[in-house]
Amino acid sequence: MTLRLGYGTNGLTDLRLDDALGLLADLGYDGVGLTLDHMHLDPLAPDLTARTRHVARRLTELGLGVTVETGARYVLDPRRKHGPSLLDPDPGARAARTALLVRAVDVAADLGAHAVHCFSGITPPGTTTDAAWQRLTDALAPVLDAAIRTGIPLAIEPEPGHLLATLADFHHLRTLLGDPEPLGLTLDIGHCQCLEPAPPVDCVKAAAPWLRHVQIEDMRRGVHEHLPFGDGEIDFPPVLEALAATGYGGLTVVELPRHSHAGPELARTSLEFLRSATRATNGATAC
Template sequence: MVMTVANAPVSYGVFGLARPDRVPLPSGERLLDLVRRAGYQGIDSGASGLLGTGTALVDALDARGLRLCGGWVDFPFAGTEGAFAEACERARPLLDDLALAADAQGGPLPVPTLADAGSDLRRAHPGGGPDLELDPRSWSVLVDRVERVAEEVRERGLEPTFHHHASTYVETPREIERLLNDTSVGLTLDTGHLVLGGGDPVACLSRWRGRINHVHLKDVDRSVLTGAAGSAHPIRDVWEKRVFVALGRGDLDVPGFMDELAATGYGGWVVVEQDVVMLDPGDVDRAAADQIANREALRRWIP
């Protein structure tokens, strides 16, 4: 099967931890142009409306020969019913756009990427641990809500995936195993977040290969995570200190992971994500150069 490579707005500083007070962020149009020029085949939607909506989104992608690979949607799966209902309402326009793009673009379909929204407690303790896990009752609520959202996705003709993520209730390998055992959703294996949660990407790829339907590829500098121990704001600190680096410059065995991924017969999207917080105007050019280098680093597996 053939893998398809995409990039994401987070690689250019456009995500929840952004600092537009320090550096103006690129527009949706600019992001599309940067991703196309770097040689990627697709792009993640980012926040709903970032790249446009409806037919305007489809036209903007088509004009650049890009496909939509997916879109991030997080939910307070362990929160109140009211907060969860509000998140579902906010998510529906993005899910509708993903379905519209799927009908228009052909080829590999976009994959709606579900995630837990986490909590202040988890954000204060990145990496997780058994004492931070949900109790059985709260976990049951999470599972039920994941399945409810998954059904909404499938009603639109798409297949959902679940993204384990730092500082959420699905973070560690143990929590990921629990989710896979108790739900029907596929898994986004994110190499960077897996390392942050204490996992080995190559070993976990082999273990979960039957459920992985989306891949986010990140390289990680573990020393940044270690240096954030005791910080009052550990998540912001590790992101701003560039815990995610260009492929081949961190602790991830990129060739080993990609060789194993190819050996599994994986044929979905490989989304390069190098989350970066822009703190200096020079970071804009640096981010663009890193994404070109990242694309070239993958030519061996995805020409």
């Protein structure tokens, strides 16, 4: 199976969204990881429905698939990165994050997206682990209801430093929620290298039944820094082979949010790298 490759708009924030989509289509990407943010389909600005329709038409014209991502740093609070989170001590603040995710699910349905990505957030000071998990499950309930209503899977991402940081934490959440059908996993390949006890290839194999979204970049062990391909430690051909073997049909999206200054060039070189790594895998398999 051939992987469907995409690039995240959080690595193209210096481009207008129309221009970013055109760039990715011209380069030969299959899709885009669309982060809802003030510069790209702002989820809080007026006329969201009309703007979403325009983006949907543009995606169709360009033949691009899409995943909706919700990792915008300051879309809700201009002073707190990723604030408020699903774990915020203030119930009203948590509700604002929940409402944003519900809106993201509706936008995803209008775009024909294959999943909505999210993450738990960092456990606030003074919050017990049990209380944090309770807040997370309560805050996700309306989002999962929206996922059921629209048929759009919710793909939560294990994020280093967050309450839900590992694959084991994802399975803990599944258990707490009663293993709801629309709850799936965003697997970030770099995070596997950074944090998981197993190597990325084994993480892919273990995560296969729950994969709804994949992010990919290079990374080093123990350092949460998204790196261009070749600047980290990951051996990519076996990882790509394992991903293809799972039968995963969604997008595998390059995630370089701190490299937007070089976004167009990195989009080009990243696709070349992944295609080369895929050819190396295919060549090894043929031998």
